[in-house]
Amino acid sequence: MNASLPAIAIRDVPSAFTDALVTRFGTQFSQAMAVREQHGRDESAFTHVPPPCGVVFALSTADVSDAVALAAHYRVPVIPFGVGSSLEGHLLAVQGGISVDVSRMNQVLRIDAEDLTVTVQPGVTRNAVNAAVKDQGLFFPIDPGADASIGGMSATRASGTNAVRYGTMRENVLALEVVTASGEIIRTGTRAKKSSAGYDLTRLMVGSEGTLGVMTEITLKLYPLPEAVSAAVCSFPSIEAAVRATIHIIQMGVPIARCEFLDAQTVGMVNKHAKLNLREEAMLLMEFHGSPAGVKEQAEIVQDIATDLGGQAFEWATTPEERTKLWAARHNAYFAAIQSRPGCRAISTDTCVPISRLADCLLDSVEEANATGLPYFLLGHVGDGNFHFGYLIDPDSESERSTAEALNHKLVNRALALGGTCTGEHGIGLHKMDFLRTEAGEGAVAMMRAIKTALDPHNIMNPGKIFS
Secondary structure: OOOOOOOOOOOOOOHHHHHHHHHHHHHHEEEOOOHHHHOOOOOOOOOOOOOOEEEEEOOOOOHHHHHHHHHHHHOOOOOEEOHHHHOOOOOOOOOOEEEOOOOOOOOEEEHHHHHEOOOOOOEEEHHHHHOOOOOOHHHOOOOOOOOOOOHHHHHOOOOOOOHHHHOHHHHHHEEEEEEEOOOOOOOEOOOOOOOOOOHHHHHHOOOOOOOOOEEEEEEEEEEOOOOEEEEEEEEEEEEEHHHHHHHHHHOOOOOOEEEEEEEEHHHHHHHHHHHOOOOEEEEEEEEEEEOOHHHHHHHHHHHHHHHHHEEEEEEEEEOOOHHHHHHHHOOOHHHHHHHHHHEEEEEEOOOOOOOHHHHHHHHHHHHHHHHHHHOOEEEEEHHHHHHHHEEEEOOHHHHHHHHHHHHHHHHHHHHHHHHEEEEEEOOOOOOOOOHHHHHHHHHHHHHHHHHHHOOOOOOOOOOOOOOO
């Protein structure tokens, strides 16, 4: 394991356990090294982590329940797996055990168009959900960039580019079916828009990062497709001008659907990767939803704000093809950055601060990063105060890793001092456990531990994540 991983002992896996899995699952259980290695890595900067001892490919809730029940009997860790797009080491088998792959549980189970809800299995991706409901005139707005699975998005309480208007997974998951640490199947929530019945177990599970159970059905809110959609890009003479424009847009109450920021060097990376010719300056990418008149009014207000702050080259993308190309380039910014330095890994940050403090936090962090000379990319969902540095490191260079971690530490402490959070959407995983203690305090973390112990007394559900 690399130096940044906590030192945790790998638990023994009894041969009787793997024999029981073979008997129950047959070819749905694999111990092939290539399969294990695939399920033993994600998009995080962690390297040299031992893979799980095997992978169960679940096809149903019963499969998940039986796999977890066997793991509970033999005290073997269980790590849920979707598409492997985690950035914080959520999927890594740091204490050994098995991976339960739910990617083949990929059915849209029920569309209730009149109630604006859809129920899906956890392996369904966000793009598949939208393809399924589009003919009903509906869409699911949560868009973290990668075509992540709904199970993984729920587990990490994901958000993304549309969160400034539509919220996060916290606001958009209504109900769950969950396999608990004993293998029991429970249901939380209903399709009703609100409830006061008992503890809010749905909210407890959303964001639990696989440490309390495995989600096997998820009921989501849907929204009507907007009558009119328009997107625009606008370049600014400085990062500060772009950020100030964002603050003014939000404080003016403009119901903007997306407001994304890229710094000049990230725009350059995107241009090279996507073969675009965007101006290589600080840039806002924006999208407006609503009626034609409403979209026009929003756009005029935003254009006036941008112009007052030196914004220029305000360009519109009004056709679906133009918008798709623009947002595909934004979503691929991470991979564009990775390719800009072959062989590198990215240590990614996702601090979020109150919108009024965004400029203070961002500009000081840019100055610190530039002073080190370490390459990085910078982008963010600045409409809700969330931004990402990706420090591009040679994974075999301890000095570069140390520099990146030091920058991250300063950034998080700054965000916390400004009333923000260490993670706006990626979750804690392995990487932010120390930051969680700083942010929440020992008392709150102790309460989280107590919940974990009560629901998972043998610590088999994705152990070693959120807190050690």
